[in-house]
Amino acid sequence: MIYPVTVFGDPVLRKKAEPITKDFVDLKEFVQNMFETMYNSDGVGLAAPQVGQAVRIFVLDTTHNEEDEPAGIIKAFINPVIVEKSGDDWVMNEGCLSLPEIREDVIRPETVRIKYVDENFNEHEEEYSGFTSRVIQHEYDHLEGVMFVDYLNPLKKRILKSKLTAISKGKVLPKYRIRIPGK
């Protein structure tokens, strides 16, 4: 099932997401639907608040990025905790399904060490760098109510203001279905 994607202005994107518990109903199906929604919108990552649920899950598929040095991954991260960020800061032009038609340069550290559980609640701890680390950090931010535009300087933010207002009113036409805030 493909969910509509929440966009800038939707309060769910500003909440701190809650941990997933073992009694979460149909967890595997929910994860599957998140993957479907992500692929349908040509995204490389998607966090649960972007489908209207303030819970701590994100999914990603970084296997199609040509510049990806370490091979990409296809994975769901449940109750993730970023243990450590390391390496040099680097700039990448980021986009977000919840910010249609906006792309801006964002600085993030190279490497991330992350703990999480899978769909069977087995614990994992792994380290990623490059593009996959970039997507993990971006998606993790969504669970904290943070969006990449928050990192922009005041001038850039001012320039984007009318675009963001338009998005929050649903005045955008992405190729995927969106949920207009307040409707």
Ligand code: NI
């Ligand atoms: Ni995003």
